[in-house]
Amino acid sequence: MKVGTILVAGALALGGCTASQERVATGGALGAGAGALIGGAVGGWRGAAIGAAIGGLTGLVIADAIERERAREAAYIAARSGANTQRFRNSSGQDVVVKARTVKTYNNSAGQRVRVVERTVTRNGQAAGTDTVEVNLATNEASGI
Numbered sequence: 001m002k003v004g005t006i007l008v009a010g011a012l013a014l015g016g017c018t019a020s021q022e023r024v025a026t027g028g029a030l031g032a033g034a035g036a037l038i039g040g041a042v043g044g045w046r047g048a049a050i051g052a053a054i055g056g057l058t059g060l061v062i063a064d065a066i067e068r069e070r071a072r073e074a075a076y077i078a079a080r081s082g083a084n085t086q087r088f089r090n091s092s093g094q095d096v097v098v099k100a101r102t103v104k105t106y107n108n109s110a111g112q113r114v115r116v117v118e119r120t121v122t123r124n125g126q127a128a129g130t131d132t133v134e135v136n137l138a139t140n141e142a143s144g145i
Contacts, residue, residue, distance in 0.1 A: 031059025067096060071119060074100040075142060079115040079135035094123040103132070112138040 032052040039051020067090045077084035078100035086098040104116040115135050121128040135142045 031062075032056035063090065070096075071098045071121065072142070074098040075117045075119055075133045076135060076140070078102055078117045078119075079137065079142075090123070095125070096128075097122045108136070112136055 032055045035051035035053070035055020035058075036048040037051070038055075039046075040048035043050070067088070070086045070088055074084045074086040079102060083099075083101040085100075086096075088096055090096050098119055098121050100117050100119045102115045103118045106114055106116075108114050113136075115137060117133045117135055118130060119133060120130045133142050
């Protein structure tokens with residue numbers, strides 16, 4: 001019985017990993033559900049409560065990392081192509097738009113091409129901030145991310 005519960009919980013946890021990650025808030029809920037099932041199988045109701053808390057937090061941390069990665073991806077694409085827009089839902093269910101555009105290109109002291117990319121973030125239509133990132137096209141390293 002416990003092995004079956006753990007297998008079902010594992011399937012639930014993997015079910016939250018969609019290719020588009022448009023509904024990353026589901027990650028927290030699925031993480032909590034999977035944690036509760038595993039914890040309940042191992043340690044009764046206390047195990048379920050602890051598992052739900054740990055699973056839920058893990059799901060939200062992963063969802064937050066996904067939002068940061070999408071913003072990073074927008075900067076890299078903009079450095080290569082001149083502009084890029086990433087649109088997705090974050091762990092809070094907010095509609096996030098990251099617009100990135102190249103604002104300057106120069107050669108660094110090593111003679112490598114560097115592009116300065118400006119990123120503008122909006123959440124649910126409200127401005128959430130603007131920053132700049134320098135992307136070294138030779139090494140694909142970025143500062144400010």
